[in-house]
Amino acid sequence: MKNDITELTIKELLNSLAKKEFSSIELIDAYLKNINSFEENIKAFITLLDREEIHAKIKNLKFKIKNLSGLPFSLKDAYITQDTTTTAGSKILDGYKPKYNATVYQKLLDNGAVLIGKNSQDAWGHGSTSENTDYDIPRNPYDLNRVAGGSSGGSAAAVAANMVPFAIGEDTGGSIRNPASFCNITGLKVTYGRVSRYGAIAYASSLDTVGPMAKSVEDIAYILSIIAGKDPYDATTSPNPVPNYIENLSRDIKNKIIGVPKEFFQDGTDKEVIQKVRDALKIFEKLGANICEVSIPSIDIGVAAYYLLAPSETSSNLARYDGIRFGHSRDKFTQETMRRIMIGTYALSAGYYDAYYKKSLKARTLIINDYNNAFKKCDMLIGPVNPTPAPKFGELISDPVQLMLSDVYTLTQNIAGIPSLALPCGFTESGLPIGMQIMGKMFSEETILQAGFAYQQATDWHKRKPKL
Amino acid sequence: MENKYEPIIGLEIHVELKTRSKMFCGCRADWFGLEPNTNTCPVCLGLPGALPVPNKKAVEWCVALGMALDCEIPEFSKFDRKNYFYPDLPKGYQISQYDKPFAIKGKLKNIGITRVHMEEDTGKLLHAQVNGENCTLIDFNRSGVPLVEIVTEPDIRSSEEARIFLKKLHQIIRYIGISDADMEKGSMRLEPNISLRKIGEKGLPNYKVEVKNINSFNFAKKAIDYEIKRHADLLEKGETPKQETRGWDEKKGITYSQRSKEEAHDYRYFPEPDIPPIRWSKDQLSVIRKQLPELPDAKIKRIIKDFSLTEYDSTILTDELETANYFEEAVKLSTINYQLSTKVIANWIINKRVDITKTSPEELLKMIQAKSQVVQIDENELEFIIKVLDANPKAVADFRSGKESVIMFLVGQVMRETKGKTDAQQVKEKIVQLLKKS
Secondary structure: OOOOHHHOOHHHHHHHHHOOOOOHHHHHHHHHHHHHHHHHHHOOEEEEOOHHHHHHHHHHOOOOOOOOOOOEEEEEOOEOEOOEOOOOOOHHHOOOOOOOOOHHHHHHHHOOOEEEEEEOOOHHHOOOOOOOOOOOOOEEOOEEEEEOOOOOHHHHHHHHOOOOOEEEEEEOOOOOHHHHHHOOOEEEEOOOOOEOOOOEOOOOOOOOEEEEEEOOHHHHHHHHHHHEOOEOOEOOOOOOOOOOOOOOOOOOOOOOEEEEEHHHHOOOOOHHHHHHHHHHHHHHHHOOOEEEEEOOOOHHHHHHHHHHHHHHHHHHHHHHOOOOOOOOOHHHOOHHHHHHHHHHHHHHOOOOOHHHHHHHHHHHHHHHHHHHHHHHHOOEEEEEOOOOOOOEOOOOOOOHHHHHHOOOOOOHHHHHOOOEEEEEEEEOOOOOEEEEEEEEOOOOHHHHHHHHHHHHHHOOHHHOOOOO | OHHHEEEEEEEEEEEEOOOOEOOOOOOEOOOOOOOOOOOOOOOOOOOOOOOOOOOHHHHHHHHHHHHHOOOEOOOEEOOEEEEOOOOOOOOOEEEEOOOOOOEEEEEEOOEEEEEEEEEEOOOEEEEEEEOOEEEEEEEOOOOOOEEEEEEEOOOEOOHHHHHHHHHHHHHHHHHHOOOOOOOOOOOEEEEEEEEEEEOOOOOOOOOOEEEEOEOOHHHHHHHHHHHHHHHHHHHHOOOOOOOEEEEEEOOOOEEEEEEEHHHOOOOOOEEOOOOOOEEOOHHHHHHHHHHOOOOHHHHHHHHHHHHOOOHHHHHHHHOOHHHHHHHHHHHHHHHHHHOOOHHHHHHHHHOOOOOOOOOOHHHHHHHHHHHHOOOOOOHHHHHHHHHHHHHOHHHHHHHHOOOHHHHHHHHHHHHHHOOOOOOHHHHHHHHHHHHHHO
C-alpha cells in the first residue's frame, strides 16, 4: 500500500475499504488533511462541509454492499444539494439552500459516496478560467500563478491536489475537459442525454452535460457506471442501456481507426501542445490502432455558433433570477454574464432571430454532419483539448474575444452532442500539463474509455502529481 | 351607422385540462381551492436545476381536441419557450408552442381553427393587505397546470355567431372529457379580438382589439357588441381604433384599455431545449383518434335516425353528454323490459319531469309505465270500489259537483277494504273513470 492513501485509485480504495485496511473515516480524514494543507492556496471550494458533519454522514451510512461506500467526492457548485449551499459561483444565489437533490448527487448518495464540498467555478458556467466567479478564484496546482481552467476549475484543482478522489463537473463547451487538461487529470464530457441534468443549474440546456472528473480513465469508468442512465426527471435522457464500462475497459484497441481532424492543429495552437498530442498518436499506433487524417471543416463556425446558441439559452435560463425569490438582485450578475445575457437576448429578438439564432441552428446541423461523416471513416477522433497550456491570471479574462477563442477545440462536441474524454498527454518544458481529447460517436463512451484506458496503461502522465 | 361596417372577429380560448398531474411535474392539476402554495414542487416553482417532463396524457388530449375540431395533426411538433417577465411566471418563460403546434387548420361551425396548442398555466397573483400594507402575493398552486389554447381564424361576423361557436366548443370539450371548462373557476377563458371593416371591403382591417378577462358566453357577446359600437363610433369620427388589449368590466358592462401596442412584448420564442421534439407515428395518431368519443353533431344525427326523434328533441338531449347517455341507457332498458316509446322517454327527460341526477333510468321507466298504463283493475277489486262508492253517496255527489279532492278519501276507503293490496294510483284512476262515465 502506498504511504498516502489519497493517491490510490478508486478501485484500490474500494478494495482496501472492503478489506478494512483503513476505515472510511480514516480515508475521509486523509483527504480533509490535504484540503487543510492546500485549500488556502488552491481555493478549489466555495463550500466545505464540516468535518463532524461528514463523519456523522459516514456513521449513518448503512454499510450494505454499495458501490462507493464511504468514498468522498465533491461537486461543482452548479449541482443542487439539499440543505447545502448551492451558488453556481454567483452571489445571486449566495447562501441559497436548495430543497431537493440533483439526480447525479442522489445517485452517488444512494451508492454510499460522501459529499465533502462544493467546487468553485465560473458563475453559471460562463467562462473557461474560473475567474468569472463571485467567490475565490481557484488556482492551478501546477503553477499557483495560473488558472485551473473553467468553468469546472475548482473540481479539477481539487482532484489534481488529491483533495478528493473524484468530482462531478459540468461541460457546456469544454468546462470539464479544459480544466482537466490544465490540471493533468482525466475528465469526461458525456453524450448529451447519457447522464441526467436534473438539478444541474442550467447554463445552456441543449449543450449542458454532467460528467466525472478523476485521476484516471479507470476511475472515470467507475463513476460513469453509477451516474449514467435514463432519469424520469429529465426528458432528454436516453433510454439506451448503460454498458458495463468497467468490465470491458481493458479490451484492446487493435485495428481501431483513429481520425485526426486537421482543423484541430491550427495556427495559434501551441507547438508543445501539438507535439505532445502527436506523440500520443504514436503510442496509439503502437497499441495497434490505425491513424488517419480527417476533416471537420465546420470547426471554424463552431465558435460563432456556440456564442449565439449558448448565450441565447442562458438569457432564458437566467431569467428566473429576477430578484423576487432568490434573495439577491440582478445587479449581482458579473460583466461576463451580463454580456452573455445581452448577446442572447439580442440574438433571439424579433428582427435578429433569423440572422443570428436561426443561423446558429443551421451551423449546428453542419457541425453534426461533419462529425457524422468523420465517424463513417473512423471509430474515434483525437485532438488537443486547449490550444495552449494554462494561462496566467488575467491573460484571457481581460480579452473576451481571446477567451472565446480559447474554447475553439471544445465547443463543437457539445454542439454535436458527442462524448469526449480529456486525458493528460504530457507537459511543457516549463512543467505545465497538456491534455488531449478522444472524441466518439453518440453513446460510444465505452469505446473512448477503452482507448483512454489503453493509453494510460502505456503511459504515466496521469500519475504525475503537482508539487504542493 | 353600424350597418355600414362588418365585424371581423377571431377568438382565442384557453382551456385547463383535468389531467391528474400538472403539465411538466407530478403535482395535482386540480389546484382549485387548495391552500396557497401547497401544490408545488421544484419544477412548477421554477427552482434552479429543475426540468420539465411533459405529461403524455395532456399532450394526447390536446391532439384529441385538435382531431375533434377537424384539424390536421402534423407529424412533427415541439415545445418552445415564450420569454417574458411577470411575477406569476416562475421561470421567466412559459413553455408553450410557437411554430409547430399539435394541431392546425381545423373547422368548427364553418369557423376556421388556426391552431390548437399546448402550454402551461401561470401562478396566480393576489392583491392583498398584509399588516396594513398593500402588497401582491403569489400562489403557485396553478403554476404548470396543462393549458390548451385554441385560436380561430377571423371568420366570425357577429357576437351571436361567436356565442354559438363558443357554446359548441365548450360542448365538444366536455364531450371529450378533457376539461370541466368551468368558466367560473377560470378553467375556460375567452379572448375575442375584434375589428370593423366597411361593408364591401376585402382584407383585414389595420388594427384589432383584444378583450381579456371574460368568463361567460354572454359576457363575450356583450363585450363584442360593446366593442363593435365603440369602433363604429370612432370610425364614423374618422378615427382608427387603437390596437390594444382591453379588459371587460362586467359590473359596468364596458371594456377598458389595459395595454397598448407600444408595450407589446417581444417574446423571443425559441425551441424548448429541455423537451425533445415530438414525432407522431401513424399508429399513435390512430389510437388517439379511435379513443375519441362520438361528438355532439354525430350524436344528434344518430339519435334522430335511431330513435325517430325530431332534430329539436335530439339537440336538447345531446346538449350535455350526461343527458344523452341517460336517454340512451333508458331506451336500452326499455327495449328489454318496458317497450315504451322513445318519444315518451325523450319527453320526460326534455321536460325535466324528473331530476336525472337523482333518478336512475330504471326508476324513470317505472314512473313512465305507471303513468301511462291502462288502468287494470281485476273483478275482485272492482267490487270493492263499487262497494265503497255505494257506501259514500255524499262523497260521490261532492266529487260530481266539482270537489275533486274527495277522491283521495274514496281511494283511502278502497285501500282499507283491500288491506292496501291494490295500487292506489290505479284505484284512483278507476274511480275517476267510473264517476265521470256515469
